[in-house]
Amino acid sequence: MDMTRQPPRRPTNTSMLGIVSLARLTDKARAHRANTIGEHLYGENSGLDKIVLDFLGVSHDDFADAAQRMNDAELCDWLRENYPKTEDEVQAYNNELLTWEPFDDASRQRLKDRLEKFNADPNKVKTMLQSMELDDWGCFRDTDLTQHPPRSPYNSDVAGIYGxxxxxxxxxxxKAGKLNDYIYDCPIDQVILEFLNISAEDFQDAAYHNVNDIELGDWVLEHTDRTQDEISRLNEALSQKGPENDEQVAIFNITLERIAPGRTDITTWFDLLDLDDAHAYNLE
Known part of the structure; x- marks a missing residue:
């Protein structure tokens, strides 16, 4: 996970073993190992991580090693087998974390600063975890495509869907007014949204409120009837899609000649998009 482009999962996320902040810890461990953790802290350098690791009874190095080589389901099995917890233990731990309030001048000031910075309702953001969640959301909600391109159409981190x-x-x-020359709800977006039976407006709202890819993907899968097999077939069709009529061929060839004259190996829209992104932001 590249945490320079998205935050870890919410601190309140319980999707892994029903344990508060375990999914967040997992994302940070993987980003730590990949050197893509950005401004977040992992392990002994993070107060919340230390609490989660102490509860699990595993060292930050052992956890990072396991998270790096396993997917979420495998990691849960590994924890269940080697560091088992009872339902009562998990419930007590969750209750303590979910009600954890700012405990010193520094944490109280951070909460105050975040409330002011992101114009949040102080009646809805009171706890330590709510403060962290607000900061993650506020820092990643306004994607600025004047500074960098959107991610590759081959990226399938949201619900396993290309694009x-x-x-x-x-x-x-x-939503932030920083789309640059890109188009939201472009023809490829429309194909994906029609396939999912999700409106462009609903997806935009979900993307704005779910700035982590996995959590946005969870929202998508909750709002579509599509199966993973159907998604795989969509991915294959999208990745192989090229211009289909004279008008599209003309647009395709003009763009290709502008950014990479003489290239004959670029035949799909996805490859052209990647090439155009790299050219526009001098990433070649």
Whole structure:
């Protein structure tokens, strides 16, 4: 996970073993190992991580090693087998974390600063975890495509769908007024949204409020009837899609000649988009 482009999952997320902040810890461990953790802290350098790791009874190095080589389901099995917890233990731990309030001058000031910075309702953001969640959301909600391109159409981190992360980037950028020359709800977006039976407006709202790819993907899967097999077939069709009529061929060839004259290996829209992004932001 590249945490320079998105935050870890919410601190209140309980999707892994029903344990508060375990999913967040997992994202940070993987980003730590990949050197893509951005401004977040992992392990002994994070107060929340230390609490979660102490509850689990595992060292930050052992956890990071496991998170790096396992997916979420495998990691849960590993924890269940090697560091088992009872339901009562999990419930007591969750209750303590979910009601954890700012405890010193520094944490109280951070909460105050975040409330002011992101114009949040102080009646809805009171606890430590709510303060962290507000900061994550506020820092990543306004994607700025004047500074960098959206992610590759081949990125499938949102619900396993090619173009999902890219569409999320454009949706947030459109809401922030920083779309640059990109188009949200472009023809490829329309194919994906029609396939999912989700409106462009609903997806944009979901992308704005779910700035982590996995959590946005969870929202998508909750709002569509599509199966993973159907998603795989969509991905194959999208990745192989090229211009289909004379008008599209003309647009395709003009763009290709402008950014990469002489290239004959670029035949799909996805490859052209990647090439155009790299050219526009001098990433070649």
């Amino acid at each position: 999902g992360s890219r569409m999320g980037d454009k949706a947030r950028a459109a």
